Amino acid sequence: MLTYERRCAEIIHQTSLLVSSLDGADLGVQVPSTPDWTLNQLVRHVGLAHRWADMMIRERVAEIPYDRNQAQELDSYVGEKASEVVPWLVEGAASLSEALSEVDPDEMIAVLGGHPGPRVWSRRMTHETVLHRWDVANALGVPFELDPEVARDTLIEWTDLALPFAFYRWPEQTAPLVGPGRTVHLHATDADAELVIDLTDSRPVVRHSHEKAAVAVRGPVVELALAVYRRRPVEGLEVFGDAELLDLLLDRVRF
Structure with missing residues (x-):
């Protein structure tokens, strides 16, 4: 960071x-x-x-x-x-x-x-x-460019702050995200950023690791950061697995 x-x-x-x-x-x-x-x-x-x-x-x-x-x-x-x-x-x-x-x-x-x-x-x-x-x-x-080091910090801040805040602030909206086997893998292809969001319990747990997940999304770190903060759609990024879970996560975690 x-x-x-x-x-x-x-x-x-x-x-x-x-x-x-x-x-x-x-x-x-x-x-x-x-x-x-x-x-x-x-x-x-x-x-x-x-x-x-x-x-x-x-x-x-x-x-x-x-x-x-x-x-x-x-x-x-x-x-x-x-x-x-x-x-x-x-x-x-x-x-x-x-x-x-x-x-x-x-x-x-x-x-x-x-x-x-x-x-x-x-x-x-x-x-x-x-x-x-x-x-x-x-x-x-006009063009937008961002240092990948800064973008990596932007992405990690979303998991550290926006994600738990949403579960605390809007428990009814985030409840559908929770369930057995519900995990999301964010994988930057151009920076040291691999994050697994574990949604199997009432509060999300984030691990900095490479793991198989219910859904994985891969792409440049700037694009991942913009996607989680709802500045761009996930179309154009590589998505593997349960795309509906990813869409639901990005819809319910607002900041």
């Missing part, structure tokens, strides 16, 4: 790549992968998420103040130009990276799932930015 220092740097780097796509763009266009938002609102969402994490780290909050997260309150952001929002977004990413760099990665602040907040939020904000950078590129029809 990426080091803590690399994630702090990637928050800035991925934000820089995101804003490079916005020069001259119409921020009023709808974003297909987040259809309730325009580009204007998506950019504000990313920046507000950065600022929320920044606040938690700088104030060293013990518990996560969800009521102070404004990243979903986007109705008022209309008619802005890239020249207005780009400096604001870049400034917020730099501030968050700085805040994270100034604390002990294992300090128990803004704890999530029993894990130290600085490590969790450095990772979450890295991949929040990665995925929304893809949303921007897709909406504007």
Whole structure:
């Protein structure tokens, strides 16, 4: 996985790549992968998420103040130009990276799932930015490229965070995934990433191994990461076995 220092740097780097796509763009266009938002609102969402994490780290909050997260309150952001929002977004990413760099990665602040907040939020904000950078590129029809090392971390974060979160948050929706022999193998063909998701019990268990599973999906690590985060269909990837189980997993695990 990426080091803590690399994630702090990637928050800035991925934000820089995101804003490079916005020069001259119409921020009023709808974003297909987040259809309730325009580009204007998506950019504000990313920046507000950065600022929320920044606040938690700088104030060293013990518990996560969800009521102070404004990243979903986007109705008022209309008619802005890239020249207005780009400096604001870049400034917020730099501030968050700085805040994270100034604390002990294992300090128990803004704890999530029993894990130290600085490590969790450095990772979450890295991949929040990665995925929304893809949303921007897709909406504007411009190329999207991602370092396979970063994509590997994106994929593993999905199994570490999004997967258990879905089972905790939506037990009725995820219950149909559980059953004897129900296992899913994610296999990157261009990176050291093989993950087996064991769904045979009430909570998913993830193993980093090569095992026979009920269904396996193989492909480049960037494409696997985009698939699990519902940014691209599995068509075009190699799928072996119970494709319906894979489709159900990707449908029910939302984040």
